[in-house]
Each structure stands twice: as C-alpha cells, then as structure tokens.
Amino acid sequence: MRKIEYREAIREAVIEEMDRDGKVFLIGEDIGVYGGAFRAYKGLLDRYGPDRIVNTPISEVAIIGAGIGAALTGYRPIAEIMFIDFTTLAMDQIVNQAAKIRYMTGDSINVPLVIRTQGGAGRGIAAQHSQSLEAWFYHVPGLKVVMPATSYDVKGLLKTAIRDNNPVIFIEHKMIYLNKGQVPEEEYTIPFGKADIKREGKDVTIFAYSNMVFKSLEAAGELQKDGISCEVIDPRTLVPLDLEAVVSSVKRTGRLVIVSEACERGSVASDVSARVTEEAFDFLDAPIKIVAGLNTPIPYNSTLEQACIPHKENIVKAVKELLK
Amino acid sequence: MAKLTKKTKIEMLKKLIEIRRFEERTIQLYQNAKIWGYLHPYIGQEAVAVGACMAIERQDYIISTHRGHGHCIAKGADLRRMMAELLGKATGYCKGRGGSMHIADTELRMLGANGIVGGGIPISVGAGFGCKMEGKGNVTICFFGDGAANNGVFHESVNMSAIFKLPVIYICENNMYAISMCSTDSIACKDVGKRSCAYDIPGYIIDGSNPIEVYKTVTKAVKHARDGKGPSLIEAKTYRFFGHHPNDPATYRKKEEVEYYRKEKDPVANFKNKLLEEKIINEKEVKEIESEVAKKIEDAVTFAEESPEPELEKFLEEVKQI
Numbered sequence: 001m002r003k004i005e006y007r008e009a010i011r012e013a014v015i016e017e018m019d020r021d022g023k024v025f026l027i028g029e030d031i032g033v034y035g036g037a038f039r040a041y042k043g044l045l046d047r048y049g050p051d052r053i054v055n056t057p058i059s060e061v062a063i064i065g066a067g068i069g070a071a072l073t074g075y076r077p078i079a080e081i082m083f084i085d086f087t088t089l090a091m092d093q094i095v096n097q098a099a100k101i102r103y104m105t106g107d108s109i110n111v112p113l114v115i116r117t118q119g120g121a122g123r124g125i126a127a128q129h130s131q132s133l134e135a136w137f138y139h140v141p142g143l144k145v146v147m148p149a150t151s152y153d154v155k156g157l158l159k160t161a162i163r164d165n166n167p168v169i170f171i172e173h174k175m176i177y178l179n180k181g182q183v184p185e186e187e188y189t190i191p192f193g194k195a196d197i198k199r200e201g202k203d204v205t206i207f208a209y210s211n212m213v214f215k216s217l218e219a220a221g222e223l224q225k226d227g228i229s230c231e232v233i234d235p236r237t238l239v240p241l242d243l244e245a246v247v248s249s250v251k252r253t254g255r256l257v258i259v260s261e262a263c264e265r266g267s268v269a270s271d272v273s274a275r276v277t278e279e280a281f282d283f284l285d286a287p288i289k290i291v292a293g294l295n296t297p298i299p300y301n302s303t304l305e306q307a308c309i310p311h312k313e314n315i316v317k318a319v320k321e322l323l324k
Numbered sequence: 325m326a327k328l329t330k331k332t333k334i335e336m337l338k339k340l341i342e343i344r345r346f347e348e349r350t351i352q353l354y355q356n357a358k359i360w361g362y363l364h365p366y367i368g369q370e371a372v373a374v375g376a377c378m379a380i381e382r383q384d385y386i387i388s389t390h391r392g393h394g395h396c397i398a399k400g401a402d403l404r405r406m407m408a409e410l411l412g413k414a415t416g417y418c419k420g421r422g423g424s425m426h427i428a429d430t431e432l433r434m435l436g437a438n439g440i441v442g443g444g445i446p447i448s449v450g451a452g453f454g455c456k457m458e459g460k461g462n463v464t465i466c467f468f469g470d471g472a473a474n475n476g477v478f479h480e481s482v483n484m485s486a487i488f489k490l491p492v493i494y495i496c497e498n499n500m501y502a503i504s505m506c507s508t509d510s511i512a513c514k515d516v517g518k519r520s521c522a523y524d525i526p527g528y529i530i531d532g533s534n535p536i537e538v539y540k541t542v543t544k545a546v547k548h549a550r551d552g553k554g555p556s557l558i559e560a561k562t563y564r565f566f567g568h569h570p571n572d573p574a575t576y577r578k579k580e581e582v583e584y585y586r587k588e589k590d591p592v593a594n595f596k597n598k599l600l601e602e603k604i605i606n607e608k609e610v611k612e613i614e615s616e617v618a619k620k621i622e623d624a625v626t627f628a629e630e631s632p633e634p635e636l637e638k639f640l641e642e643v644k645q646i
Binding site: 025027051054056057059060061062064065066067068069070071072073074075077092093096097101103104105106107108109141 | 385387416417418419420421422426428429430435436438439440443445446447448449450451452453454455457458464476477480481483484487488642643
C-alpha cells in the first residue's frame with residue numbers, strides 16, 4: 001500500500017469532502033496562498049478559490065463564530081485555529097455557543113462544525129505554542145474530541161468529522177505532520193468511538209493517543225526484547241471514548257499503563273484511569289500507572305522541554321515497574 | 325420588506341402592542357413564580373425589533389440577545405411555544421432546556437437569543453458568510469446592546485464582516501445600561517454608531533423609540549447589504565423601562581430620567597398616538613387590536629400552563645448522545 005504524510009492525508013480528506021459536498025468550506029488564518037501553518041492546505045486556494053478557502057485576519061473569536069453561524073445556515077465549515085493554545089481566545093464561542101446550541105434548542109438545531117487545530121511539544125516554541133489542552137474540551141458536554149495519530153486515522157476520521165452534525169474538536173500533533181503511513185487509494189471513513197489496537201500483546205495494556213502512540217509502540221518493541229508483550233490501544237477519539245475496548249484489553253492483561261503528553265493534573269489520562277478502575281477493578285493485578293507530562297508549562301530549552309513530556313524510556317520503566 | 329403603507333403601519337402597531345403585552349404578562353408570571361431563572365423584559369425597546377424586522381423578509385436571518393423576546397415576536401415566533409419555553413414545558417421551543425435566553429427557530433431564521441453578552445455577534449459573521457455563499461441576496465440582522473458593544477468580539481466580527489463585505493446589519497440597541505453601567509461611562513466615543521468609520525462602513529445613529537425611523541434606516545442598510553456592499557452599523561438610542569430584570573429596582577438610574585423616557589419616549593404610546601392623529605387608525609380599532617392581542621397572549625399562557633413538564637427519563641435518554 002502507498003505511504004503518505006500525515007498532512008497529505010489531511011489534504012486528501014479535505015479535497016474528497018469538498019468535492020463531494022459543496023457546503024464544505026475552510027476558514028482560518030494563513031490558509032490561502034500560504035497553505036496553512038503546516039501546509040496541510042497546499043494548493044487548495046487554486047483549486048477552490050477564495051469563496052471556499054476563506055483566509056482571515058487574526059480573529060480567533062470571529063473565525064469560530066463564522067464557523068458556527070455558517071453551520072447554522074446550512075454549511076459545513078472547517079474552522080482552523082492555528083495552535084490549540086489560541087483556542088483560549090475563542091473559548092466562549094466553542095464552549096458556550098458551539099457546544100450548547102443543539103442541546104439548548106431541544107435538539108432542533110445542529111452545528112456541523114469541525115475545529116481543526118494542533119498541539120503538543122517538541123519544536124522549541126515554549127509555553128504558549130506547545131500545550132496539550134484536550135482535557136478542556138473533553139470536559140465540556142457537547143463537543144466531540146478527535147486525536148488521530150496515523151495518516152490512515154487522520155484521513156478517515158477527518159472525513160467522519162466533516163460529515164458529523166455536531167461540533168468536533170479535531171486535534172492534530174505538530175510533530176507528526178511529516179510522518180508517513182499507509183493510506184489506501186480507495187475511499188474510507190473511520191467511525192468515532194472505535195479504538196484501534198495498534199499492537200497486540202498479552203502482558204500489559206498501554207493506552208495512548210496522538211504522538212504518544214508512536215512512543216508507546218517504540219516502548220512495546222523494546223519491551224518485547226525482554227519477553228514482555230504489550231498491547232497498545234489507541235482510542236483515536238476521546239469523545240466518544242471506546243472504554244469498552246480498553247476494559248476488555250485490561251481484562252486480558254490485568255495491567256494498564258496510560259500515556260499522555262498532557263500534564264497529569266485533571267487530565268484525560270487520570271479520568272480514563274478512574275473509569276477503568278470502576279469497570280475492571282477485579283481484573284487488575286497491579287495499580288494503574290499514568291505516564292504523563294509534568295504539571296508545568298512547556299520550557300524553551302530542548303533539554304528542559306524534553307524532560308517535561310513522556311518518552312519511550314518512561315513508558316518502558318512504568319511497564320517494568322508494573323510487572324515487578 | 326413591507327412597503328410603508330397604512331396597512332404596514334397598523335401591522336407595526338399590532339407588533340408593538342403584542343410585544344408590550346407579552347412582556348407585561350411574563351413579568352406577572354415571573355412575580356407569581358411561574359417563570360423563574362432570569363427574565364429580561366424588552367419593554368421600552370419594542371420599536372427597534374419591530375422596525376427592523378419589518379424591513380426584512382422571512383428568509384432573512386436575525387440573531388438576538390439575552391433580552392430577546394421582542395426580536396422573536398417581531399420575526400414571527402409562535403407565542404404558544406415561547407410561553408411554554410418560559411414556563412419550562414416540554415412543548416416549548418427548547419423542550420424546557422433553554423428558557424428565556426435561548427429561544428431559537430431555524431425555520432423562522434431566528435438563530436437564537438444568547439445568554440452571553442456579545443455571544444451572538446461572532447455568529448453573525450458566519451450567518452453573513454452563509455447568506456453570501458448561498459447567493460440569494462439574503463441578509464442577517466445582528467441585534468446587540470451597548471454592553472456587548474464594549475466586548476472585544478465586536479471589533480473582530482464587524483471588521484471581518486466588513487473585509488468580506490458580508491450582508492450583515494449590526495443593530496446596537498443602546499438602552500443606556502449594561503446592568504448598572506451607564507453607556508456614557510462605558511463607551512469612549514459616546515456613540516457606538518460612530519465606530520462605523522473605523523470599518524469604513526455606513527453608520528447611523530437613530531431614535532430607537534420611533535419604529536418608522538428604525539424601519540427606514542434598516543431598509544437602507546438592507547439594500548446596501550443585498551447589493552453586495554457589505555455590513556452597516558446602526559445605533560438605535562433606546563431605553564429599558566424596567567431594571568435589568570424584574571427584581572432589579574434600578575437604583576442606579578435617576579427617577580427623573582426614567583420618568584422622562586416613560587413619558588416622552590414610549591414607543592408604543594407614541595406610535596399609537598401618531599396613527600390616531602394621522603387618522604390611520606381610530607380608538608375603536610386600537611381597542612380591537614388590544615383585545616385581539618390579549619386573547620392571543622392568554623391563549624399562549626393557557627397552552628403553556630396546560631402543557632406537560634419535560635419527562636426526566638426521556639431527557640436522560642436524549643442527553644446520553646451528548
């Protein structure tokens with residue numbers, strides 16, 4: 001099967017959906033000639049013109065508001081917030097408006113809006129451009145949260161997000177845009193709420209999403225050399241969450257490590273830990289371990305930055321501790 | 325857009341009276357604890373919603389505020405479903421989930437009241453894009469208050485609408501108070517309408533107690549928008565006769581000021597007298613309108629009171645999907 005970059009998979013998904021449905025359009029900063037901060041929209045302005053590739057000023061509130069309003073009038077916008085850190089500027093529109101409109105109106109009005117954004121550390125761009133803020137959106141009823149790791153997943157899930165009638169926060173990771181992964185030529189979509197077992201194993205379950213899937217797979221490879229078999233489960237969507245897949249894996253392995261780049265306090269990782277404990281306490285042979293980012297802003301200096309987020313070594317160590 | 329015929333003027337008066345009596349009734353219901361939570365009466369500002377909504381067509385959109393009953397009624401909302409929502413009933417616009425601040429109806433192209441001051445302004449940008457992309461010449465009216473005009477979203481949104489020449493009519497209802505903050509103390513340039521020059525769009529400062537003036541100004545702005553020339557900003561000077569909500573004694577306002585507006589700037593009384601003077605309508609016809617409106621409102625109240633409460637089990641089932 002052919003292999004394409006993560007950002008190319010995004011581009012393909014957008015093109016396929018824009019060709020399929022004339023109501024889909026893009027709105028965001030530097031998405032015109034520039035092609036998006038990570039070049040996922042390269043060439044789209046030429047292909048669709050400025051009416052469907054709406055290049056905006058730096059106005060995050062108006063970008064999300066424009067997405068909501070257009071969604072209310074029958075369109076299917078993909079609004080881009082260049083860094084997840086900048087969603088802070090648009091939180092009223094995301095949390096009080098987009099997430100609430102369908103509910104508040106007694107399910108009579110849909111908001112088919114995709115908010116594409118990216119997060120994560122690793123580029124030396126410090127505390128305001130490196131955060132992992134998925135827990136905020138995970139916490140708010142009315143938002144779906146998608147965090148794909150691979151080219152295959154990002155394409156299939158973005159297509160599903162565009163077709164969904166509700167607001168979807170689609171969070172990519174800045175360090176994986178150039179990763180290549182297998183993507184079939186033929187069309188496909190991936191349903192929300194269906195985890196993917198990225199590697200099968202029997203001794204320990206590793207729950208990881210976004211860039212942490214790759215770190216976990218590296219760790220699982222290394223642990224295999226010591227005869228430890230790890231199962232790596234990628235939920236792919238945090239809301240809805242395929243808890244059943246995690247629980248069923250834990251019932252087989254009896255051990256769970258949860259890996260998250262986001263800082264641990266109030267995280268998705270700690271919530272998943274609590275929920276698995278409730279569902280599968282009797283099957284656990286050891287306490288659940290969380291390997292997460294430090295509870296600190298992300299520093300600029302590379303050594304410091306790397307020390308704040310999980311790596312293969314941290315995951316290997318956690319798995320070995322569980323098996324002691 | 326309705327032409328300004330005698331018939332239109334009578335329609336205007338009917339709507340003004342309908343909003344006034346509806347709001348008076350909701351205050352009563354609030355005082356009798358039939359309506360709870362927050363209630364923000366539109367009394368005193370009726371001419372803005374009525375004048376503006378008569379200048380647009382059914383397929384045009386409006387976006388409202390926390391003080392939104394007047395906009396809903398002016399756009400043609402069903403009083404029964406409105407009243408049922410205010411009483412928290414299953415038959416209400418939002419099945420009892422929204423209450424006063426969240427009434428919306430896409431059929432009616434009323435994109436929602438809003439509990440967040442300024443929350444609807446960014447949404448107008450998208451509604452504007454929707455109208456523009458659809459290419460049918462539809463427009464969006466975005467109502468907001470003097471309080472919202474000081475929120476940062478105003479700048480982002482009006483600027484973006486101006487850049488893309490979106491067919492949006494921004495109507496600032498300056499009722500002089502954001503809860504207790506007087507607009508003369510909160511708006512640096514005194515008139516919100518003057519800000520239009522910052523966006524190079526038409527700006528108007530008008531008497532919001534006069535439905536004809538509102539209607540004529542909005543008609544100009546609507547034409548500008550339908551012609552593809554982009555947004556306009558209209559500041560309608562108005563006044564809320566009551567406090568922020570029925571339990572607010574509004575001690576931050578001078579008694580003389582309130583008396584002046586109630587006596588001199590009552591949009592309903594003034595317009596009624598004007599039509600009487602111009603012999604467009606007579607006292608008997610006014611009485612007929614009043615009795616027709618009263619009947620309609622009592623019907624809505626009866627409907628709401630007799631409607632069932634939302635079923636908890638059904639609600640819990642519905643929200644599982646969220």
